[in-house]
Amino acid sequence: MRVYVPLTLSRLAQVHKDGQIGPAPLTAYAVTPGLREWYLSGNEEELEYAALSRAAQSSLRLLAIDPTVPRRRVVVAADVPDRTAVADPDRALEPDALGEVRLTEPVPLAVLAAVHVDAPDAEPDVTAAAAAVGAADLGDDDARFTVDGAADHELLWYGVQEIDSLV
Template sequence: MRVYVPLTLPGLARLHRAGRTDPPPLTAYAVTPALREWYLEGNEEELEYAALSRAAQASLRLLAADPDAARRRVVLAAEVPDRTAVADPDRALEPEALGEVRLTEPVPLAKAAAVHVDGVEAEADVAAAAAVVEAADKGDDDARFTVDGAADHELLWYGVQEIPDLL
């Protein structure tokens, strides 16, 4: 199963040094049955993009918790065994939990397919979004508008071999 793990640049550096993600439990995003049901008309590529986008928004929450991290969203795309990515059936249909899975094992760097990272030009919008993401989660329309401004920036694709250059 392809999963999208939200990170920050310091988190990516830890993953690169350790050769694996932090220990579980770890939140990631994937094309789950609930996500498929929500995006009924989406093809596989659109569903993968939706899961990636959910992970990018979760990266904002990580940035909000780490004021010293560079204001760039980071998402690791990796292949994991299906059994290690578990959706919470009680939350599966909640809009804020669509595509969310809990990883029960660390993700080895060797299983990474790519890294998606904001470009430098997104930093101001990402910083503004990270500052208000909690308010957006609670329904503040102005904060939601700011978070959507960060989402307007497409994440750039990097091969795993390019991680040292990103760091």
């Protein structure tokens, strides 16, 4: 199963050093039955993009928690055994849990497929969005607009062999 794991650049550096993303359990995003039901008209590529976007939102929340890390969203795509990615059936259709899975094992560097990272020019919008995400969650429309500004930036694709140059 392809999963998308939200990280920060600092955490990506640690993953590169450790040789894995861990310890488990880990939150990731995937094309789950709930995500498929929510996006009825989406093809597989669109559903994968939706899962990646959910992980990018989660990466933004990681940035909001730690103001010391570089202000760029990071999402790692990995191919893990289906048995290690478990969706919570009680939350499957809740909007804030769409596509969310718990990984029951660490993710070895060897199963990473790609790394997605904001371009440096996205940093001002990502910085503002990280500062506003809490207020957006509470219903502030101006904060929501600011958070959506970060989502306007497409994450760039990098091969796993390029992690060295990213960190």
